[in-house]
Amino acid sequence: xxxxxxxxxxxxxxxxxxxxxxxxxxxxxxxxxxxxxxxxxxxxxxxxxxxxxxxxxxxxxxxxxxxxxxxxxxxxxxxxxxxxxxxxxxxxxxxxxxxxxxxxxxxxxxxxxxxxxxxxxxxxxxxxxxxxxx
Amino acid sequence: xxxxxxxxxxxxxxxxxxxxxxxxxxxxxxxxxxxxxxxxxxxxxxxxxxxxxxxxxxxxxxxxxxxxxxxxxxxxx
Numbered sequence: 001x002x003x004x005x006x007x008x009x010x011x012x013x014x015x016x017x018x019x020x021x022x023x024x025x026x027x028x029x030x031x032x033x034x035x036x037x038x039x040x041x042x043x044x045x046x047x048x049x050x051x052x053x054x055x056x057x058x059x060x061x062x063x064x065x066x067x068x069x070x071x072x073x074x075x076x077x078x079x080x081x082x083x084x085x086x087x088x089x090x091x092x093x094x095x096x097x098x099x100x101x102x103x104x105x106x107x108x109x110x111x112x113x114x115x116x117x118x119x120x121x122x123x124x125x126x127x128x129x130x131x132x133x134x
Numbered sequence: 135x136x137x138x139x140x141x142x143x144x145x146x147x148x149x150x151x152x153x154x155x156x157x158x159x160x161x162x163x164x165x166x167x168x169x170x171x172x173x174x175x176x177x178x179x180x181x182x183x184x185x186x187x188x189x190x191x192x193x194x195x196x197x198x199x200x201x202x203x204x205x206x207x208x209x210x211x
Contacts, residue, residue, distance in 0.1 A: 006183050054201060055194075062190040066183070070175065073186070074168065081164065081193065085157070085200060092204055103208035110205050114198045125191050130184045 004128040010063040013124045014056055017117040021052045024116060028109035036102045043105030050091055050106075051113030057084050059121075149207060156203030163196035 025048030032040030061080035065073035095101060171189040175182050 006187050009187055051201075058190065058194055058197065062186060066186055070182070074172075077190075077193070078164075078168065081197065085197075085204075088201060088204055089153070092207065096207055107205055107208040110208075111202055114201055118195060118198055121191055121194050125187060128187070130187060132181060132184060 003131045006066045006130065007063065009124060009128045009130070010059050012128075013059050013121055014063075016120045016124060017055060017059070018052065020116050020120055021048055021055070021113045024048055024051075024109055024113050028105065028112075032102060032105035032108075036105060039100050039102040040105045042100060043102035044109045046095055046101060047106040047109035048113055050088070050095075051110050051117070054084055054088055055114060055117045152206065153204065156200055156206075160196050160200035160203075163199070164193055167192035167196060 025045060028044035028048060029041045032044035034040075036043070057080060058077075061077050062073075065076035068076070095106060096103075167189055171185050171192075174185050
């Protein structure tokens, strides 16, 4: 019987999550372009890009942190989380300043990307076989 | 001074309260997830790898709430 380790789980999550968000970006930018023109297209691409960066950062921080000691693990995961939230607020406020972006398109790709990647995360974790004794 | 007078004297952007609220819930949630994981690893250190993956799933679900909450200005502004 073949077991997974956290590294294989997270690389699988990152690959599948990227694939899903890229497909949401393509679909969303097509819908955004036909519904709202170029602002819709740019909005959808911006929303998908932000979702990709901020969703992948959590998995990356756990992947990097799991190779270190327990204290460093929590430092990297929680510090990364805090930093990510601040960067997310800055990214949102910058995007709100840009006139040529359709806000509904940003929100409409950001939220499905986040929810879809959650579904991918849950799927990969339930399918993975991590041994109880490391 | 009653509540209505205090409320009438408030000025500023209501969205700021929204940002704060979007941070409070996930902050409590991630804190609970992490504290319980530390407790579990202290009880059974050999389960650390499994618990870290489960903890990450918990954090991912909780932070989704924060990300969605912070992105709402795009549709409610």
